[in-house]
Amino acid sequence: MRPGSTESAHTGTRTRGNGPLVGLVVVLALVNFVVDSAVTAPLVVLPEMLDHFGTDQAAWLNATAMLAGVMWAPLLGKSADIHGKRRVLVLTLLLSCAGALVCAVAPGLWLFVPGRMLQGASLAAVFLSVAIVREACAPRTAMVLVGVVTSGSAVLNIASRFFVEKLAVEFGFQALFLVSASVAAAMALCVHRLVPESPVRTPGRLDVEGAVLLGGGLAGVLGYVSLGSGPGWLAPGPLALLVGGAAALARWFLVAGRKPDPLIDVRGLGGPLVLTLLVVFLAAGSYQSVLQLVPLVGDVSADQHLGYGLADQGSVALLLAAPGVGVTLGGPAAGRLAARVGPAPTLAGAVALGAVVTLGMFLGISRLPVALCCGFLLGVTVGALGTAGFNMAGSLAPADRQGVVSSLVMVMVSVGSVVLNFVGAAVLESTSVLVDGETVNSATGMRGCLALASGAFALAAVLSVRLVRIARTGREAREPAPERNPA
Known part of the structure; x- marks a missing residue:
């Protein structure tokens, strides 16, 4: 192996020189900052959002993005193996951007919650970044860089809390979502321009039915756990989430064993x-x-x-x-x-x-x-x-x-x-x-x-x-x- 290059033992992908590799790591670390701006940063302005929408259902504003991320993860992970990791990462960031814009203009919870669900797709950026790093580098180098990519944005996350709080005071909580949309769009462009596409593909079709059953089942069961304490564990809404989620998971498990190419x-x-x-x-x-x-x-x-x-x-x-x-x-x-x-x-x-x-x-x-x-x-x-x-x-x-x-x-x-x-x-x-x-x-x-x-x-x-x-x-x-x- 030449000095200054890394080679993946699995794929043969090679990154020549330190410059492109450093650029790749910086971009992917900033991609993970998008996840924080979409999923956890809105908690800083949670009181303002509750007042604006005239509700006390904080769980719907707080947990929806994370629960939707659980639903998105298997679908986007499998899609990345079939269609390419860079392509799906760009799609993930664009979905997060669209969700943030919907949240910024939403007049009520009926539109705000679906926007948060779209933003939840950003959770996939974390594991897609990891998969890209592992493919671009030799295994030993990749182990180090995975830590940098997944943790490098933590300091930015701390600093952003103060910025978000001040922004919300000056312009309202909607400004946070406009900033989140802008960051997601900018990072989608950076990923498209600077991250090489994966040469590795998994032949087969995307198991859409399996993705819906698994993701929806997990989101339903976790939705019951997260949201049930508000209206009550035996209330019709939480019970419907639990029963529907459990039924979807059971159906997914039974069907997955009979498919030639399951999710x-x-x-x-x-x-x-x-x-x-x-x-x-x-x-x-x-x-x-x-x-x-x-x-x-x-x-x-x-x-x-x-x-x-x-x-x-x-x-x-x-x-x-x-x-x-x-x-x-x-x-x-x-x-x-x-x-x-x-x-x-x-x-x-x-x-x-x-x-x-x-x-x-x-x-x-x-x-x-x-x-x-x-x-x-x-x-x-x-x-x-x-x-x-x-x-x-x-x-x-x-x-x-x-x-x-x-x-x-x-x-x-x-x-x-x-x-x-x-x-x-x-x-x-x-x-x-x-x-x-x-x-x-x-x-x-x-x-x-x-x-x-x-x-x-x-x-x-x-x-x-x-x-x-x-x-x-x-x-x-x-x-x-x-x-x-x-x-």
């Missing part, structure tokens, strides 16, 4: 990939359930005598910013470590770090220095888990299935986040106390959430150790036995 070949996933997806599900849900405690703890003063609280101990803004800094460092560090020791040990290490940090937060809910340290390390865990999860799954998939396998990782991250966030919220609600006529979270609830996250991390650690052993056994089986000297 996801469930029987062909293999034990290591299933273990990887389970680890990602548990770990992603765990760290998200801990992250949701950070603003709650930072908003309470120790003078309220609830047994926790950091509001009177110093700058809580640092507490909110620390995870973002950790993400920026954790992703590239995990990629570099994976290139040295392999993705399976790196994934196990990230899970172990998350478990330790979660235990540390038992002290962090009442001591700011401990909370700052844990917040930063939790961010490192977030970046490392995402990078290691994508690298591990990508190493188990052939070149012509990188898109759909990467989409499964994103689905597991989303599903885990929604499910364990809901469970954590239920723990807080069931243990709340009444203080001066106001219902507030109790220290018991806080510790209960941390115990739940610790248990999920512990189970993920057991599975990740098993994954390391399987990976080591497979590597030893591939290595030739040493030659014996003749006697």
Whole structure:
């Protein structure tokens, strides 16, 4: 191999020189910034949106994009394998742009919610960027760059929060969506002009029926979990989501086994990939359930005598910013470590770090220095888990299935986040106390959430150790036995 070039062991794709490779990584990192502007940045102006539309249904404004992203992910992942990753990434960004424009001009929720669903397609940009990097570079180089691409925009995300807040005050929350549309359109143009198209194609047809059943089923079940607490778990709307989603998933599973080219070949996933997806599900849900405690703890003063609280101990803004800094460092560090020791040990290490940090937060809910340290390390865990999860799954998939396998990782991250966030919220609600006529979270609830996250991390650690052993056994089986000297 020539100096300054990288070559993929799977595809033979070569990136000559460092210039094009650096440009590719910068573009794809900025593409992931689009995801934040579409999915999470609108939460900064959530109160303004609720007032504008005259509703208290925050879940519909908050969760719709993420749930739609789960629905879009398998469809766009499979499409990328069949029609080309760059082409589908451009389509993803244009869908996000269209959704943002719809949200900006929507006169009511009847149009705003479909706009958020279109914006949810941007979630696919994360795993499509990963698949493009893995195809453009040699495996060891790709492991490092996956961390840069998935985590490099975290600092921009922190800075954008202040910009978004000021923009909303000056021009209304609609300005946020106009900016999001502009960024998505600009990045679509950059991807079209600067990112090479994939030469690898998966022959076959897109299983549209399977995509609708799987995506719709996941969105229905998760919609029930996310939205049911508002109108009530037995209300007709949430129940319809649950029944419809479960029926769609059951239908998809039965039909997928009989199709020659299903959206996801469930029987062909293999034990290591299933273990990887389970680890990602548990770990992603765990760290998200801990992250949701950070603003709650930072908003309470120790003078309220609830047994926790950091509001009177110093700058809580640092507490909110620390995870973002950790993400920026954790992703590239995990990629570099994976290139040295392999993705399976790196994934196990990230899970172990998350478990330790979660235990540390038992002290962090009442001591700011401990909370700052844990917040930063939790961010490192977030970046490392995402990078290691994508690298591990990508190493188990052939070149012509990188898109759909990467989409499964994103689905597991989303599903885990929604499910364990809901469970954590239920723990807080069931243990709340009444203080001066106001219902507030109790220290018991806080510790209960941390115990739940610790248990999920512990189970993920057991599975990740098993994954390391399987990976080591497979590597030893591939290595030739040493030659014996003749006697």
